[in-house]
Amino acid sequence: MGGVLCAKMDSMSSKVRLAQRESTAAGIDAERAWQQIVRRDAAAEFLYGVTTTGVFCRPGCGSRLPLRRNVRFFGSAAAAQAAGFRACKRCNPLLEPTDVLAKVRSHIERNAERKVSLDELGHVAGLSPFTVQRMFKQAMGVSPLQYQRALRASGLRKALKRGASVTDAMYAAGFGSASRAHEGAALGMTPARFAAGGRGEQIGYAAERTAFGWMAVGATARGLCWLALAATKDEAEASVRAEFPAAELRRDAALKEWVEAAVRAVTEAGAAKDALPLDLPLDLRGTAFQLRVWQALRAIPRGETRSYTELAREMGVPRSTRAVARACATNRVAVVVPCHRVVGAGGALTGYRWGVERKRRLLEAEGSF
Ligand SMILES: [Zn+2]
Incomplete structure (x- = not known):
């Protein structure tokens, strides 16, 4: 042929x-x-x-x-x-990765009272402990051990006992990261997108001055859903109302901590390097593809940049550069989902939802411009 x-x-x-x-x-x-x-x-x-x-x-x-x-x-x-x-009997390629993950995760959740070893998880999955570790971390953003620790530290275990669904409990426990949500999507548990204008949502917000200008943060009960950069306090606060006009908004000074954590992610080497700092849960909502792109953005280390083409290739969708670029442009959580780390081919600064000049300053602070 x-x-x-x-x-x-x-x-x-x-x-x-x-x-x-x-x-x-x-x-x-x-x-x-x-x-x-x-x-x-x-x-x-x-x-x-x-x-x-x-x-x-x-x-x-x-x-x-x-x-x-x-x-x-x-x-x-x-x-x-x-x-x-x-x-192969060792890596069992007949098992769907989502099945393996669901199996491993529910085993951990059922045994939240005790420490579950990687060997044990390997046995449960019918895979080598090494393979389980890699698969889990890739899909969930945290290792099985970190997940167990977080379970113990959070209300998730209690919520599960009360009979809440795993997805609800995950979010209640602050696990609303892109990777978790993506994994949820793979299991048919896609979190609802933000209803038009955030209708039915209660969103707290705060604005704080930083080295990169004013930052506004917005958060639902599940986690951070908005982070914008602006020239003035008014502009920063107005950005929350503009994005979620139908939500019930209230000022929440406690959220200023989130601004500080976001700034640290840019200014401190090593901060927020390991996927999801548990004190900074994210409530990202979008299509499965958008969530995948946002997860890929979070995987770009501080101090590095990618072109859209490189990012698409890293995601295994080399022909979807334009769709990847569109998903980057719809990111609602600046800095924490570091869409500023995507630059034009050859390193040129391309557009940025919150201004190219701010992008340059962020990259300078990270030592990559
Ligand atoms: Zn094999």
Whole structure:
């Protein structure tokens, strides 16, 4: 079939087309996929088969790295099986990642009274402890151990006992981060988007002067839902009303702490580096795709920047650069969801919802401009 296609084109474009086809078999960029296998990237969404063993694996599998020339890429377990490969017993690629996560998470929640080891979680999931750790962290933003600690520290355990749904309890416990919400979305528990103008929401707000201008923060009972930069206090406060005109708004001086935490995320190396500081829960709401993009933004370390193309590639959606850019532009929580770390190709400062000059100052403070 490929031969027929190529014959219809002039020789120049057929060469280009051939190269593209080789690198995108099953929609997978072979070079990038190979790098993900080398890194044992647990978030990678393809599978690979090894021709010499006849076994197929997840990229995060802890088994010995095969030779590049013996590797075939597959978009699904069914495709790998159809090609004659059998599933690896170690990384169990027949299990859906969301099933594994749901299993692991509910095991932790059911045993919140005690410490659950990684070995035990590996046993529950039928995967190596290493694989469980990577998968969990990729999807949830925190390690299984951090999750357990947070459970113990929070009201989640009590809420679960009262019979609240896990999603409600998660949010009540301050777990409304992008990654959690994304994971929820994968399990069919997508949190409601903000109703038009925040109708039915109670939102507290505060504005505080910072080194980067005035910052306004808004928070629901679940967590931070708004962070804007402005030139004056009035402008900062007006931004909350403009975003959530239908919400019940009230001033809340206690929220000034959140401004300080956001500033620390920019000015202090190491602050907010590890996914989700538990004292700064986020209430991000959007489509599953927006949440994925916001999660990817939170994964860009302080002091680094990405182009939209790089971000799309890191998310495994290299053809969706424009959609990624749109999702960045709709970010409601500046600084904490660091959309300022996305720059034009070549490092040029591109647009910023809160002003390019402020973006420059944020990046300067982070040492990346
Ligand atoms: Zn394997």
